[in-house]
Amino acid sequence: MPSEKILAKKKDVVSELSDKIKNAKTIVFADYRGLTVEQDTELRNALRKAGVEYAVVKNTLTKLAANENGLNELEPYFNGPTAMAVSDNDVIAPAKILAEYSKKYEKLQIKAGVVEGKVFDENSIKALAALPPKEELVAKALGSMKAPITGFVNVLNGNIRGLVVALNAIAEKQANA
Incomplete structure (x- = not known):
């Protein structure tokens, strides 16, 4: 014992x-x-x-x-x-x-x-x-969260850009007339 x-x-x-x-x-x-x-x-x-x-x-x-x-x-x-x-x-x-x-x-x-x-x-x-390391996983998560926001901003910019081009064309047409 x-x-x-x-x-x-x-x-x-x-x-x-x-x-x-x-x-x-x-x-x-x-x-x-x-x-x-x-x-x-x-x-x-x-x-x-x-x-x-x-x-x-x-x-x-x-x-x-x-x-x-x-x-x-x-x-x-x-x-x-x-x-x-x-x-x-x-x-x-x-x-x-x-x-x-x-x-x-x-x-x-x-x-x-x-x-x-x-x-x-x-x-x-x-x-x-x-x-993968924690930093890489965080970066991937942030990248995937950022992608939809970036796409949304591009869509909004496209609409505004189109409006500006249309207004500019109207202004040029009226200036020439």
Whole structure:
């Protein structure tokens, strides 16, 4: 039977993981088995540069933390070595970086993820990673909202232009007469 000290440490770890899960915008779980130290270091550097926290986690403790947050659907994904990438401010960064590196290094496998409290499988996380950056999506939305207004302005300008041409022709005709 584990000692009180060990149990207290494990409870602290579960509490810390639970807080991370609760406050995260996005969490992606991956199996890193087979990556070399250089590959793992490269992945960690890319995640750190994007402001994403990355750590290897114990499945049992992470399962307990996930269950505390009502994410029981994650249980089947906690087998084998598990790494967790967490972002508190960027929804797409963990998914995008892990998807990019899983293409680059076939040994890295995305297991599942949590985006704003909802559990997603590997394919959904990869679909999230394929989304264009937020700035590009905003620009496209604004462009599509601007297009009808621009067309309406052109129609109004066309009518006014036609009126001006007609009035100018009448004025020239009367001046010549």
